[in-house]
Amino acid sequence: MSSGKKMWSAALLATAMLAVTAACGSGGDGGETADGKIKLRFSYWGSDARQKMTEEAIKKFEAKNPTIDVEGEFSDWASYYETLSTKVAASDAPDVMSLEIRGLREYADRGTLADLSSSVNTADFDAKVLGTGAIDGKQFAIPTGVNAFSLMVNPALVEQAKAKMPDDTTWTWQDYVDLSAKVTSGSGGKIIGTQLSWNPAYLQIFAAQKGEPFYNGNQLGVSAATIKEWWAIMQNLIKTKGTPDAAKSSEIGATSIDQSLLGTNGGAMGMWWSNQLGAVTKASGQNIDLLRMPKIEGATTGGMFLQPAMFYAASSKSEHAAEAAKFIDYMVNDPEAGAIILSDRGLPASSKVLAAVREKLPDADKKTLDFLDKVKGELADPPAAPPKGASAMEDILTRYSEEVMFGRMTPDDAAQKFITEANASIAG
Amino acid sequence: MADSVAVKTRPAAAQPPSSGRRTQRARREARAAYLFLAPWFVGLLVITIGPIVASLYLSFTDYSLLSEAKWVGLDNYVKMFTEDPRFLSSLKVTTIYVVVSVPLQLAFALALALVLDRGLRGLPIYRSIFYLPSLLGGSVAIAILWRKVFGSDGLVNAVLSIFGIEGPGWVGDPDTALGTLILLHVWTFGAPMIIFLAGLRQIPSSYYEAAAVDGAGALRQFRSITMPLLTPIIFFNLVLEVIKSFQSFTQAFIVSNGKGGPADSTLFYTLYLYLKGFKSYDMGYAAAMAWILLLIIAALTGVNFLASKYWVFYGDTK
Numbered sequence: 001m002s003s004g005k006k007m008w009s010a011a012l013l014a015t016a017m018l019a020v021t022a023a024c025g026s027g028g029d030g031g032e033t034a035d036g037k038i039k040l041r042f043s044y045w046g047s048d049a050r051q052k053m054t055e056e057a058i059k060k061f062e063a064k065n066p067t068i069d070v071e072g073e074f075s076d077w078a079s080y081y082e083t084l085s086t087k088v089a090a091s092d093a094p095d096v097m098s099l100e101i102r103g104l105r106e107y108a109d110r111g112t113l114a115d116l117s118s119s120v121n122t123a124d125f126d127a128k129v130l131g132t133g134a135i136d137g138k139q140f141a142i143p144t145g146v147n148a149f150s151l152m153v154n155p156a157l158v159e160q161a162k163a164k165m166p167d168d169t170t171w172t173w174q175d176y177v178d179l180s181a182k183v184t185s186g187s188g189g190k191i192i193g194t195q196l197s198w199n200p201a202y203l204q205i206f207a208a209q210k211g212e213p214f215y216n217g218n219q220l221g222v223s224a225a226t227i228k229e230w231w232a233i234m235q236n237l238i239k240t241k242g243t244p245d246a247a248k249s250s251e252i253g254a255t256s257i258d259q260s261l262l263g264t265n266g267g268a269m270g271m272w273w274s275n276q277l278g279a280v281t282k283a284s285g286q287n288i289d290l291l292r293m294p295k296i297e298g299a300t301t302g303g304m305f306l307q308p309a310m311f312y313a314a315s316s317k318s319e320h321a322a323e324a325a326k327f328i329d330y331m332v333n334d335p336e337a338g339a340i341i342l343s344d345r346g347l348p349a350s351s352k353v354l355a356a357v358r359e360k361l362p363d364a365d366k367k368t369l370d371f372l373d374k375v376k377g378e379l380a381d382p383p384a385a386p387p388k389g390a391s392a393m394e395d396i397l398t399r400y401s402e403e404v405m406f407g408r409m410t411p412d413d414a415a416q417k418f419i420t421e422a423n424a425s426i427a428g
Numbered sequence: 429m430a431d432s433v434a435v436k437t438r439p440a441a442a443q444p445p446s447s448g449r450r451t452q453r454a455r456r457e458a459r460a461a462y463l464f465l466a467p468w469f470v471g472l473l474v475i476t477i478g479p480i481v482a483s484l485y486l487s488f489t490d491y492s493l494l495s496e497a498k499w500v501g502l503d504n505y506v507k508m509f510t511e512d513p514r515f516l517s518s519l520k521v522t523t524i525y526v527v528v529s530v531p532l533q534l535a536f537a538l539a540l541a542l543v544l545d546r547g548l549r550g551l552p553i554y555r556s557i558f559y560l561p562s563l564l565g566g567s568v569a570i571a572i573l574w575r576k577v578f579g580s581d582g583l584v585n586a587v588l589s590i591f592g593i594e595g596p597g598w599v600g601d602p603d604t605a606l607g608t609l610i611l612l613h614v615w616t617f618g619a620p621m622i623i624f625l626a627g628l629r630q631i632p633s634s635y636y637e638a639a640a641v642d643g644a645g646a647l648r649q650f651r652s653i654t655m656p657l658l659t660p661i662i663f664f665n666l667v668l669e670v671i672k673s674f675q676s677f678t679q680a681f682i683v684s685n686g687k688g689g690p691a692d693s694t695l696f697y698t699l700y701l702y703l704k705g706f707k708s709y710d711m712g713y714a715a716a717m718a719w720i721l722l723l724i725i726a727a728l729t730g731v732n733f734l735a736s737k738y739w740v741f742y743g744d745t746k
Contacts, residue, residue: 004432078686082706089493089711106709109674110495247690248580254685392708395687402691406602
């Protein structure tokens with residue numbers, strides 16, 4: 001009898017332990033910590049530096065709001081959406097989440113986000129920039145800061161190759177190709193003119209110069225002719241050796257900006273979002289400047305535009321909607337938070353915060369700010385959030401662009417297939 | 429909850445409880461056994477069988493992870509074979525990878541096992557050294573190293589340039605990118621090599637002695653003794669490696685930066701499945717792909733077993 005009892009208790013103990021570990025895995029839902037504070041979960045991606053800044057800002061917020069305990073859920077960019085979508089699928093969505101514009105509709109259209117129109121103060125925001133976070137009149141997301149996709153150049157390397165810096169108010173795509181080729185030949189091949197970019201923002205700017213929108217509702221607005229013209233620029237760059245051959249370009253394209261040609265001083269130009277200026281300057285250790293994108297000859301608009309670097313959004317399922325909104329409000333409107341985060345999430349979208357932190361910004365960001373001020377009058381309106389499925393656009397565009405660069409597909413064929421696949425992706 | 433089920437499902441007493449003590453004791457032991465099995469059983473249900481059943485269900489739905497799954501019947505399966513050229517191309521890439529790399533890897537493993545079987549001094553050391561790539565091969569670090577070694581400014585091209593050859597960017601070129609992954613797989617020959625070594629040890633040396641007396645040379649001995657007696661081991665390795673390499677993921681994911689590029693030349697089946705599920709928010713489709721993969725692997729393994737009748741030699745059956 002007694003041995004039977006022992007066995008019973010041993011087995012029960014084993015199952016109990018399993019139950020306990022399972023409970024640990026699911027994490028404390030409900031959102032209250034042991035000391036009665038409200039627990040708010042906040043997910044974001046980025047570098048270690050961003051994590052340190054964010055934790056510092058969170059600490060200040062907690063000091064001001066002693067009843068709220070904010071728990072940062074941090075991951076790298078590559079696995080961010082994977083983790084976030086899995087949490088949402090498991091009804092375990094963080095109260096506050098960071099999103100970028102391509103992922104916004106994926107979440108908003110599926111009812112995962114709360115309307116923040118009345119709960120976050122947006123009085124100091126540019127209305128057009130703010131509008132990018134709104135869908136059907138509901139403010140699902142608050143922009144953190146803005147960026148412009150621009151051309152970056154290392155003037156010292158251009159001059160070293162005995163080429164002249166362009167006048168970016170008038171330069172054309174042909175000028176860009178010529179300059180790239182000249183840098184390569186002038187330096188005896190030691191410095192490459194530029195590196196290729198397959199960022200949809202680049203195609204978007206080019207298409208805008210031809211008067212075509214990138215998205216037309218749930219359809220691609222870019223025509224096959226435009227895409228082919230755009231590819232021709234890159235084919236010319238490869239042909240004139242202004243950029244490495246297709247294989248090397250694809251290899252460079254797969255690395256981060258630190259290992260880009262511009263970042264390693266192996267190339268003189270490249271195109272990125274303007275908030276990358278700090279990173280590329282640091283990697284190269286030399287002076288890097290921002291330029292306007294080249295234009296199609298006779299184009300009436302440059303096509304460049306501001307786009308939020310990222311957004312804060314609140315879960316529609318959050319049990320602490322008021323606290324979530326309060327935290328977002330603090331992150332975007334409080335100069336104290338702004339002084340810590342600075343331009344890490346784009347140049348602050350709130351004009352009040354921007355004015356307060358302007359002098360504290362690192363040199364690269366001051367340069368970006370000056371550049372954006374300079375081109376402000378020429379910018380196109382910030383585009384609305386792209387349709388669902390747009391997160392795949394960069395991959396699709398890269399794939400067909402590479403097929404063309406490698407000569408495995410004709411531009412005609414690739415343009416048609418790209419449009420078909422892109423439309424299928426965003427229609428779904 | 430599941431453990432209470434396990435407790436209740438103890439075998440009902442079939443025989444009348446006549447021979448008192450014995451059955452009572454047996455029953456108590458059975459009960460204890462089920463109790464001890466309960467934790468494992470919970471794991472099996474919750475962590476293995478549950479997700480398998482769920483994925484089968486999801487494969488018939490349109491499921492984005494973010495909203496509820498909608499039943500669509502066989503749509504996902506039909507779409508795969510009719511509207512998705514990338515699915516077919518991923519299947520092609522994976523098949524080439526398996527068909528080329530598995531035989532190469534096994535041949536390499538067998539060759540090294542034969543060399544090491546010569547009673548070398550310090551055999552354990554060599555064995556460990558050659559086994560090392562097998563431990564490392566699937567790791568992220570090695571994949572990153574591979575990208576560097578085969579990059580256009582990598583080690584391989586540095587060596588080639590000594591001979592005046594200007595090598596291409598191996599991982600950046602769609603014609604050679606898959607080749608670098610095949611090489612990486614061949615390089616991880618350690619695990620089959622160890623198994624071959626064990627198999628070689630089991631062949632009685634008296635066979636070789638007898639053959640030597642009859643005047644058979646080394647080649648003849650290899651063909652008539654080693655190979656036939658080793659066929660079960662080769663078969664075992666073949667089945668294992670085919671299954672494993674059909675599911676390769678990490679290498680392609682890292683070397684192509686998670687995209688299967690350039691131009692889809694390294695888009696492995698599992699990589700495409702992952703991209704569909706987590707990047708395109710098409711988890712239903714991804715689940716359907718997983719089931720097709722299971723069917724493919726099961727079919728291949730079946731074919732392997734059927735074919736084995738004609739070439740695998742089990743000493744005791746013939």
